[in-house]
Amino acid sequence: DWLLSQTKHRPQVAIICGSGLGMLADALKCQDAFHYTDIPGFPQSTVQGHAGRLVFGELKGKTCVCMQGRFHMYEGHSLCKTTFPVRVFKLLGVETLIVTNAAGSLADGLKPGDIMIIKDHVNFPGLGGFNPLNGPNDDKFGPRFPAMSACYNPGLRCLAMDIAKQQGVAELVQEGVYAAVGGPNFETIAEAKLMHRLGVDAVGMSTAPEVVVAVHCGLRVFGISLITNKPRPFLSVFLDFYRALSREVVTMVTDINASIQGSGCSCSVSSLTSS
Ligand SMILES: O=P(O)(O)O[C@H]1O[C@H](CO)[C@@H](O)[C@H]1O
Ligand SMILES: Nc1nc2[nH]cnc2c(=O)[nH]1
Numbered sequence: 001d002w003l004l005s006q007t008k009h010r011p012q013v014a015i016i017c018g019s020g021l022g023m024l025a026d027a028l029k030c031q032d033a034f035h036y037t038d039i040p041g042f043p044q045s046t047v048q049g050h051a052g053r054l055v056f057g058e059l060k061g062k063t064c065v066c067m068q069g070r071f072h073m074y075e076g077h078s079l080c081k082t083t084f085p086v087r088v089f090k091l092l093g094v095e096t097l098i099v100t101n102a103a104g105s106l107a108d109g110l111k112p113g114d115i116m117i118i119k120d121h122v123n124f125p126g127l128g129g130f131n132p133l134n135g136p137n138d139d140k141f142g143p144r145f146p147a148m149s150a151c152y153n154p155g156l157r158c159l160a161m162d163i164a165k166q167q168g169v170a171e172l173v174q175e176g177v178y179a180a181v182g183g184p185n186f187e188t189i190a191e192a193k194l195m196h197r198l199g200v201d202a203v204g205m206s207t208a209p210e211v212v213v214a215v216h217c218g219l220r221v222f223g224i225s226l227i228t229n230k231p232r233p234f235l236s237v238f239l240d241f242y243r244a245l246s247r248e249v250v251t252m253v254t255d256i257n258a259s260i261q262g263s264g265c266s267c268s269v270s271s272l273t274s275s
Pocket of ligand 1: 070
């Protein structure tokens with residue numbers, strides 16, 4: 001009610017900006033922006049790279065509301081709080097939720113810089129009983145036992161692929177399965193291998209609880225992950241480091257050699273480069 005009294009915008013689409021993706025909100029025209037600290041009852045952002053603003057405005061002719069900064073379980077929020085904005089969107093009249101996140105790749109074909117259209121998720125905290133829908137069901141939002149077999153709208157996924165082709169970036173975009181973990185630590189190699197074997201393509205610490213609450217209250221959902229990193233076995237990290245270091249040493253020795261020879265000195269360190 002407070003938000004509706006403060007803005008004339010009546011959004012049809014809500015966008016949750018993932019880590020480092022908050023600049024999307026800056027593209028909105030005719031903005032009304034509210035700091036989370038000024039919105040009565042709203043949770044507060046504590047993570048770097050999450051500005052903590054709700055921005056209303058027009059994006060390509062659609063009225064949108066954009067979360068510049070989301071809430072994570074590892075910040076100490078209950079899952080109810082991390083997903084609270086989704087129910088606020090529903091009450092504002094939103095019909096479509098777009099979730100975005102930064103995620104680590106577990107799939108061979110997904111590299112940093114790629115975009116993964118989320119086709120399904122594994123909600124690890126949810127499987128362990130940490131679910132935002134725990135507690136008495138609020139029937140005015142949705143049923144006690146909501147189906148999660150088609151969380152990510154097939155029509156929107158198809159549309160996104162078509163747009164990627166039109167924009168000539170299709171080779172950077174593919175569909176995959178996102179897994180949510182609790183964080184805040186990144187995965188051990190064993191955990192990354194386990195998830196890979198279970199069919200997970202990308203892993204992060206958000207999104208799935210928001211999507212569960214959105215699907216529960218009948219929102220249409222589209223989700224994308226920006227791949228920011230790729231967990232790798234220690235040995236290959238070490239080998240890369242070693243190769244880079246050897247290249248540096250060879251360059252250094254070659255330079256020293258060249259300057260010794262340039263100075264007319266009779267000694268040489270070329271034997272070092274070969275050894
Ligand atoms: O999921 P978003 O909010 O994009 O953030 C992702 O990036 C952070 C780790 O770098 C974690 O919070 C992870 O969930
Ligand atoms: N859990 C997890 N979250 C991430 N967010 C961005 N990258 C990662 C990652 O590799 N693992």
